[in-house]
Amino acid sequence: MEKSRPGVRLTALRVLRGTVVLAGLLAFGQPVLAGGFLQGHYPLLQAHEVAAMILAAVVLLSLVVALLAWRPGGAPGALPRGQLITLVVIAVQMMLGFSRELIIHVPLGVGVLILVLKNAERVWKLPLRAPAAGAAEPSEQASPAEVDA
Numbered sequence: 296m297e298k299s300r301p302g303v304r305l306t307a308l309r310v311l312r313g314t315v316v317l318a319g320l321l322a323f324g325q326p327v328l329a330g331g332f333l334q335g336h337y338p339l340l341q342a343h344e345v346a347a348m349i350l351a352a353v354v355l356l357s358l359v360v361a362l363l364a365w366r367p368g369g370a371p372g373a374l375p376r377g378q379l380i381t382l383v384v385i386a387v388q389m390m391l392g393f394s395r396e397l398i399i400h401v402p403l404g405v406g407v408l409i410l411v412l413k414n415a416e417r418v419w420k421l422p423l424r425a426p427a428a429g430a431a432e433p434s435e436q437a438s439p440a441e442v443d444a
């Protein structure tokens with residue numbers, strides 16, 4: 296079996312802690328920018344589009360880093376899986392935005408925000424140091440008291 300690399304895991308989790316917060320802020324900003332556009336501040340549609348592209352890039356970067364945290368870092372595979380699902384949903388969301396399918400685009404925007412927040416929770420719940428040999432990874436359901444960050 297391939298040995299895990301605690302150094303890679305530590306660096307990757309540190310980077311991920313930053314990228315998931317950035318993705319959260321961008322996802323929170325999207326309804327605000329869209330609302331401003333709908334209220335008549337038309338340049339905000341351009342900002343909404345640019346923010347969508349930056350969000351997609353940040354989630355792509357998070358996916359690459361989460362893959363490294365998983366292999367060789369030894370972190371749970373749920374990390375890259377969550378980022379991959381989020382990236383695919385954001386790509387669909389952007390296509391729906393460009394084609395003005397707002398009846399799906401607006402509710403899916405809420406879905407994107409939930410996915411991004413779930414990814415952030417998953418990353419921030421993981422301790423920065425590797426679990427001791429033989430110890431289990433904190434599960435998704437672990438209470439905050441069980442997880443020291």
Ligand code: HEM
Binds near residue numbers: 333395397
């Ligand atoms: C985080 C998720 C989101 C992404 C990635 C995203 C992406 C996009 C993109 C790429 C466009 C096309 C922009 C253009 O044509 O220049 C667009 C348009 C739009 N989006 Fe979003 N969006 C998101 C969330 C939302 C949310 C939550 C709302 C509403 C609450 C919303 C409302 C709109 C509106 C009103 C338009 C303009 C449609 C039109 O031109 O008539 N979006 N979005």
